[in-house]
Amino acid sequence: MLRSLVGSEMCIRDRAYGLNRFDGYKFQNYLYDDQDSSSISDNYITDILEDSRGFIWVCTNNGGLNKYDLSTENFTRYKSTDGNLYSIFSDNLTRIEEDKLGNLFI
Secondary structure, rough: OEEEEEEEEEEOOOOOOEEEEEEOOEEEEEEEEEEOOOOOOOOOOOOEEEOOOEEEEEOOOOOOEEEEOOOOEEEEEEOOOOOOOOOOOOOOOOOEEEEOOOOOOO
């Protein structure tokens, strides 16, 4: 189980069961929904990072990278695209880090 503190809240990933957010009172579960492009892209989460701007970045086993915005409660998906040099290199991601300049490394 991987945990990430977000302000006074906690995000928890439980391998194949999506992302859970606990606000101190209740859990909210975020799961992949193929009919909703603002849902998380895969339920198998490998890493979580809160960046210096307050966004939650979620690496997945086969769904690429997701950016979660707490204010809208929506995910933006970043997936690998063949032939696109500006897309992420793979949809199978295991780790994400941020340097002191705010650059993300996956």
